[in-house]
Amino acid sequence: MRQPPRIRVDLSSAVPAGRQIVDAIRTHLVEGELAPGDALPSVRRLAMELGVHFNTVAQAYRQLAEEGWLDLKHGRRATVLDRGLPPAAGPEQALDFQRRLREMVAELIAQGLRPDVIASALQQLAERLKL
Amino acid sequence: MMSARVLLLAILMPTLVLFHLFPFLPRRGRLFGIAVPPEVRYGAQGAQLLRHYQLRLLPWTAGAVLIGLWIASAWLAVLLAVLPLVTLIAATWLFYQGRSAARPFGLPGSPVREAQLTDAGDRLGWRLLWFLPPAGLLGATALYLRGNWDRIPARFAIHWDLNGHPNGWSHRSAGGVYGPLILGALMILFLLALAMLTYRGARRGTQRSTVFVVMTAVSYLIALVFFMAGLSPFWAPPTWVVVGGLPVFLAVIALLIIRAYSQPEPEGETVERTPEECWHAGGFYYNPNDPALFVEKRLGIGFTFNFGNRLSWVILLSPA
Numbered sequence: 240m241r242q243p244p245r246i247r248v249d250l251s252s253a254v255p256a257g258r259q260i261v262d263a264i265r266t267h268l269v270e271g272e273l274a275p276g277d278a279l280p281s282v283r284r285l286a287m288e289l290g291v292h293f294n295t296v297a298q299a300y301r302q303l304a305e306e307g308w309l310d311l312k313h314g315r316r317a318t319v320l321d322r323g324l325p326p327a328a329g330p331e332q333a334l335d336f337q338r339r340l341r342e343m344v345a346e347l348i349a350q351g352l353r354p355d356v357i358a359s360a361l362q363q364l365a366e367r368l369k370l
Numbered sequence: 371m372m373s374a375r376v377l378l379l380a381i382l383m384p385t386l387v388l389f390h391l392f393p394f395l396p397r398r399g400r401l402f403g404i405a406v407p408p409e410v411r412y413g414a415q416g417a418q419l420l421r422h423y424q425l426r427l428l429p430w431t432a433g434a435v436l437i438g439l440w441i442a443s444a445w446l447a448v449l450l451a452v453l454p455l456v457t458l459i460a461a462t463w464l465f466y467q468g469r470s471a472a473r474p475f476g477l478p479g480s481p482v483r484e485a486q487l488t489d490a491g492d493r494l495g496w497r498l499l500w501f502l503p504p505a506g507l508l509g510a511t512a513l514y515l516r517g518n519w520d521r522i523p524a525r526f527a528i529h530w531d532l533n534g535h536p537n538g539w540s541h542r543s544a545g546g547v548y549g550p551l552i553l554g555a556l557m558i559l560f561l562l563a564l565a566m567l568t569y570r571g572a573r574r575g576t577q578r579s580t581v582f583v584v585m586t587a588v589s590y591l592i593a594l595v596f597f598m599a600g601l602s603p604f605w606a607p608p609t610w611v612v613v614g615g616l617p618v619f620l621a622v623i624a625l626l627i628i629r630a631y632s633q634p635e636p637e638g639e640t641v642e643r644t645p646e647e648c649w650h651a652g653g654f655y656y657n658p659n660d661p662a663l664f665v666e667k668r669l670g671i672g673f674t675f676n677f678g679n680r681l682s683w684v685i686l687l688s689p690a
Contacts, residue, residue: 243488251481267487278489286661288485288573290643293661316489 244272248289256291260299268308268319270367275321279309282317374446379438381454386431389461392669393420393468402469403653403668404646410475423468430460479645486574494569500586501562504593508551508558511600515547518604522547526603534609540602547603554596558589567685571663572673573643580630581672584623591619627671644668648678 244267248259267273279300280288286296300317303309307322344357393402401411401419410416434457441449515522522542528550529538540546565585572578594615598607644665648657655665658678667674675682 243486289483
């Protein structure tokens with residue numbers, strides 16, 4: 240049986256909990272660990288498990304629904320939608336991505352993470368994206 | 371005065387045995403109800419704190435047994451009123467001393483939280499159907515009594531002493547005949563509501579399922595007791611059923627709890643999610659920032675209210 244993906248939130252992080260929830264769920268959606276039709280925990284349940292306010296989770300679900308990932312019909316659990324591929328991104332977005340990636344790598348190296356560890360992680364990510 | 375002596379020992383012994391077991395009852399990895407690192411809990415420091423507590427409690431246990439066995443009968447009535455209370459206060463005081471000694475080793479609450487992204491197991495659904503047989507048993511008994519109303523004696527026994535002699539009576543009236551069944555049905559309804567609340571209001575984990583199963587099992591016991599009480603106009607249960615049934619039931623509940631505690635917690639569920647500073651007097655949890663309505667007890671088994679959740683006060687005050 241397929242193990243359901245897990246979400247991890249650091250409440251002491253400078254990144255708001257809602258943003259962490261959106262990022263983590265989106266990662267599982269993009270990588271296919273959450274498939275169309277899968278039901279997510281209710282807002283109340285996920286808030287309780289993570290120890291955050293209900294509104295934080297509700298807002299995160301709404302953002303993912305606006306991005307086209309989730310179906311939030313009233314009275315039903317949030318379910319994953321078959322989103323399909325969005326229109327191809329332009330060259331500006333590719334440049335923006337490269338800039339953000341370089342900034343993030345620089346920040347991590349400044350924090351003491353070894354470059355070879357970062358390179359290995361990026362390589363693994365690249366391999367997964369090829370699938 | 372033999373019965374007073376037996377009663378005194380029957381109160382003292384389970385209380386003291388429970389206090390000896392208390393440090394071991396809460397979830398694994400805890401010492402006197404405080405989450406501590408494994409090297410402390412299972413290392414020399416943890417063993418020393420536990421040994422110290424047991425050694426200080428032991429004289430109270432031995433003293434209580436000796437007094438209970440050999441005290442002059444003339445003193446038993448006074449001791450029955452005083453000794454259990456004094457013992458309880460002393461054992462509680464020793465336990466809290468042990469707790470204070472363990473507190474410096476307490477782990478800080480982790481800011482990292484994990485959860486499974488699935489709704490599997492969160493819906494009660496078919497589990498609620500387990501409450502139907504006990505409710506149905508009481509309903510069927512009521513129908514049977516209605517169908518045999520004319521056969522019900524005008525006065526019938528509803529309570530018996532240990533020798534099987536009746537010592538309580540009721541009459542053929544709606545209250546006298548259906549009263550026990552209605553009371554049983556109300557108790558089952560209360561248990562059902564409590565089971566649903568704890569299942570929905572507590573975090574996932576082995577305890578959540580165990581508490582639900584235990585509450586379901588208790589509803590079966592209640593149904594059986596009130597089924598027998600309902601049939602009392604026609605049938606008196608044999609003494610061995612009454613005397614032997616309860617220990618068997620308690621043994622089944624104990625096995626369920628031991629089984630639940632012997633299972634490892636699911637991945638990510640072992641993180642301490644109730645900060646130590648939110649626990650007051652050892653057992654009262656108040657955390658307005660925690661959306662959970664129920665949290666696992668630090669001492670003992672099961673759940674306790676999060677008094678920082680306003681709904682807990684609504685539930686507590688609703689019977690009033």
